[in-house]
Amino acid sequence: MSKLIIGNIGGEFIGIASKDVLEVVELPRSFPVPFSLSHLRGVAFWRGALLTVVSLYGLVSPKASESKPSIFVRSLKPRDNILVGLDKIEDVTPFNDLSMREEGAGSVWKGIYPWNDAWVTVLNFERLISLLEEEVINTLRLGNSGR
């Protein structure tokens, strides 16, 4: 039985499938990386692993860029070393793929899903993590990672 984790980023509801999530954690102490991209907030140590902390505010809501995420969803696939910040987790609800509308193909957006009286934008979390990982790698290749 699959679950959909419904989070809130800048007033926008974001849905993440539980099968793509390793765990939900509170914000660990993070360290900013100099000269990195704006949505790369830094790195954090969590339970013996070095994790990359990412903010999706610029992606889902430009006005939410001033907010600070309080809870993070740790990716499971393809890599488990990225934390995506959310303002809040609204609900964990049963997820049925048949209820999805306008399913995307190869995009970071998988589609919209009904939740209560609203629609939740469901992320293709695996695809998003892959892109972020590539971006992080590219950043490191350019020598601007702040090592």
Add this chain to the structure above:
Amino acid sequence: MNMKTKLAIAFILAVFIPIIIGIIVDAATSFSVLWNNILRVFVGLLVSALFALIISSVLTRNLRGLAEAGGAVAEGDLTKAIAVSSEDEVGNLAESMRTMIRNLREIVGQVQKSTSSMYEAIRNLSVSTSEVLTAASEVAANVQNTARGAEIQAQNVEKSLAVSNSLSSSTSAIAEQSGGSEAEAQNAEASAQEGSRSAYEAHKVMGEILKQVEETASQIETFKIHSMEINTLVEGITMVSHQTHILALNAAIEAARAGEAGRGFAVVAEEVRRLAENTKDLAEQISRLSSGISQKTEDVSKYMNLTRAAARNGQDSVEAVVSAFDQINRGTASTKDAVKVISREAGEQASAAAKLLKAMEEIQEIATENAAGSQEISAATEEISASMEEINKEAKSLLEEADRLRTIVDKFRI
């Protein structure tokens, strides 16, 4: 031999002696008769003239003495002695003239003496009348001043009477008011004492209030500390519920990953998540309530501090009121005594003012009479002054007359 006889003899001698001498010469000589006759006539004339001269000289000698004496008398000289001593009419005339001169001397002497005395008397009179006139003028001026003064005095006395009347009314009113003020002062003293007792009671009550306020403030401080502790505990509960919520989320994720095997665990995880959310909601409600209580407690603490400050101020104010009432008590006691003295003195003053008013009325009558009398005296003095002026004028005129008389009389030498 009288004067007539002497003249007859002189005439006879003057006529007949030349004739006799001619006849004698005519008879002795007959030559040259003409020349002889002329010589004879001439000689006869010379002899007759000589005799006539001798006789007239004898005859007029006494008359010249009388004439000289009369001339001296006419000049006022009564000292001239008449040296004529004959038994004829000239002698009688000389005797009469002596008697007349003697009498005149006596009369003139007395007149001179009287004139001199009269002149001195008149001069003294004139001086006296001048002095009297000056004095009378001064007296008139003084009397006039006195009359004016008496009139002003009468006017002033009238004004003083009006003032005294007003003063008497005022003092009577003051005496009446003083009587009322004495009662008011007693009432004020009683009120002040009552106020002082009330102020003492208020001070006592304010002390109790302040004590209660201090106790309440202390209790509120304790309550505030407890509220803060509750907030801390609620924060802990909130944190635990949050952690439990996250834990339930992760449990739900794990249960979902476990598939059918994790279905029961998913139910438990869901229940735990709901419990965590309920706990979180309750904690949030408690937190809100606690925050409200804390806020209210803070407000109450603030108000209590204000109340405590107000109570202290109130106590200070009541202390000031107590002190003020003490001073008022002392003041009212002094005022009561002073008002009593004032009332008594005002009564005496009113009595004295009434007496003064009566005396002033009498003084006014006397002053009015004095003014009228002074006016009469002034008029009489002016009349006296005018009369004295007339007398002085007459005395001066008399003095001039006496001076002329004395000058005339002094022409006689006695």
